[in-house]
Amino acid sequence: MKNSMVKWIVNFFKGPGKSGLDLGRRRVLAAGIVGLGGGLLFKANPLSGDRSYNSELIRPPGSMEEDEFLERCLRCGECMKVCPTNVIQPSMLEGGLEGLWSPVLKMDFGYCEYKCMMCTQVCPTEAIRKMNTLEEKQQVKMGLAYVDRNRCLPWAYARPCLVCQEHCPLPEKAIYLEEVTVTKANGGKVVVKRPYVNAELCIGCGICENKCPVSDQAAIRVTSVGETRHFKNQFLTADRFSG
Numbered sequence: 001m002k003n004s005m006v007k008w009i010v011n012f013f014k015g016p017g018k019s020g021l022d023l024g025r026r027r028v029l030a031a032g033i034v035g036l037g038g039g040l041l042f043k044a045n046p047l048s049g050d051r052s053y054n055s056e057l058i059r060p061p062g063s064m065e066e067d068e069f070l071e072r073c074l075r076c077g078e079c080m081k082v083c084p085t086n087v088i089q090p091s092m093l094e095g096g097l098e099g100l101w102s103p104v105l106k107m108d109f110g111y112c113e114y115k116c117m118m119c120t121q122v123c124p125t126e127a128i129r130k131m132n133t134l135e136e137k138q139q140v141k142m143g144l145a146y147v148d149r150n151r152c153l154p155w156a157y158a159r160p161c162l163v164c165q166e167h168c169p170l171p172e173k174a175i176y177l178e179e180v181t182v183t184k185a186n187g188g189k190v191v192v193k194r195p196y197v198n199a200e201l202c203i204g205c206g207i208c209e210n211k212c213p214v215s216d217q218a219a220i221r222v223t224s225v226g227e228t229r230h231f232k233n234q235f236l237t238a239d240r241f242s243g
Contacts, residue, residue, distance in 0.1 A: 053233040055223035057094040058105040058204065061112060061140040062129045063121045063230050066095070072127035075101045079119035079128055085110030087206065088119060103128075105142060107206035107222060112142060114169035114205060143199050143204030144226035145174070151219035154192035158182045164195050164208035164220045169193060174201035175208060175220075199226065199235060 058078055063069050078104060080088045087110030090101045103119075105112060117137040120128055131137045145164075149155040165175040177193035184190055197220075204222045212218035225235050 014041060028207065036166045038129060042190075053224060053230065054094050056104070057091070057099075058143045058206075058222060059187070059227070059229065060088055060103055060105060060119045060128050061117075061142055062131055063229055064127055064129065067076065069127050069229075070098055071094070072125040073102045074125060074127075076124065077103075078122040078124065079103050082122050083110070084116055084118070085113055087111050087210075105206060107209040107220075111207035111210040111232040112205040114138060114207075138203070139228075141203045141226050141228045142206075142222045143222045144199055145202050145206075145208055145220055145222045147195055147197060148217075148219050148221065151214055151217065152195065153214065153219065154194045156219075158184050158190055158192060160190070160192050161213065162193060163211055163213055167207045167211045168203055169205065169207060170203070174198050174203070195220065202226070215230050 057066075059066075059069065064072060075090070077090070080086075080090070087105050087107065088103045089106040089109055091099055091104040093100070094104055095102060115134060117131055117134055120131040120137060123130070147155065147164075153159040153161040162177070165173060165177055168175045175195050175197055177195055179191060179193050181189055181191050204224075204226065206222045208220045209218045209222050211218050224230075225233055229231055
C-alpha cells in the first residue's frame, strides 16, 4: 500500500508520458499546496506561544493586543508621518508576513518622545487607541530596556559613561547608577558608575538605546518584554518565579 502511494505520487509529478496525465490538473494541485502553505505562513504569528514573543516587535504606545492590532491596522502610515523622531517605521517580518508594513518602533531611527502623544491621535481605526491625556500615555509600557554588560563602557571597559541615565526622561529615573572602583588593564584604579534598569519604572521609550555612544550595536537595548498590551509577555512569569 505504501509503495503504491509513493509510486503514484512520483508518476503524478513526473510528467504526462504515456499515461496522458492532464498537466492542468497537476498545476491546480501544486497551486493548491502552495496556496495552503502560503496561507499558513501568512497567518504565522510570533506571539502564538507563551515564550515566543518577538523581542523586536515593539509597537507604538497604546497599540491594541496583537491580533486585534493586525485586524484594525490599515498600514496607512499616519502614525509614521506625525512621529517627531521617526522612531515609528514600517515593519518587515517582526510580526510575521501578516504584519508586514505595520508600524513598529526602531530605536536606530529615533525614540518615543516622552512628552508626545501624536501617534495616539491620528490612527483612523484605533489600532493605536486614542488617549486623552499625556499622563495616560506616559503610563504605557512599550517594552523594557536592558544593559548588555559585555558592551557597556563602565561594565566591560572600565570607562566612565553616563549617557543612558542622563537621557532617561522619567522624573524618577528608570536607570540608576552604582559607583564602583575597578582595576584597569594597566593596573590603575578608576571610579565608574555602572547603570542598572529599574524594571518597574522603565516604559521602553528607547532614548537610552538611541543615544548610547557605542556605535554598531547599542550597549543598552529595548525589547518588547513587559509591554502593557500583552499581559503574558512579561519579564518574569508567575509560574517560573516566586519571591
